[in-house]
Amino acid sequence: xxxxxxxxxxxxxxxxxxxxxxxxxxxxxxxxxxxxxxxxxxxxxxxxxxxxxxxxxxxxxxxxxxxxxxxxxxxxxxxx
Numbered sequence: 001x002x003x004x005x006x007x008x009x010x011x012x013x014x015x016x017x018x019x020x021x022x023x024x025x026x027x028x029x030x031x032x033x034x035x036x037x038x039x040x041x042x043x044x045x046x047x048x049x050x051x052x053x054x055x056x057x058x059x060x061x062x063x064x065x066x067x068x069x070x071x072x073x074x075x076x077x078x079x080x
Contacts, residue, residue, distance in 0.1 A: 020057045024050060 031046035 024053045
């Protein structure tokens with residue numbers, strides 16, 4: 001099977017996805033901390049940030065959903 005993208009580009013996408021996943025983890029941690037402090041506005045802002053990072057990850061080739069069953073999907077806002 002022939003790859004549509006050159007190998008260098010595929011490696012870049014993999015690296016980009018890893019970096020974006022790291023950013024998503026940081027945002028998720030900050031969001032959980034803000035939620036624990038009942039800081040509603042920061043939670044809302046971090047929801048938007050997480051949604052934007054997830055959109056970027058899907059645009060860079062993420063194939064499977066990041067959340068499994070039991071995850072609070074409603075709390076993940078996707079910015080349009």
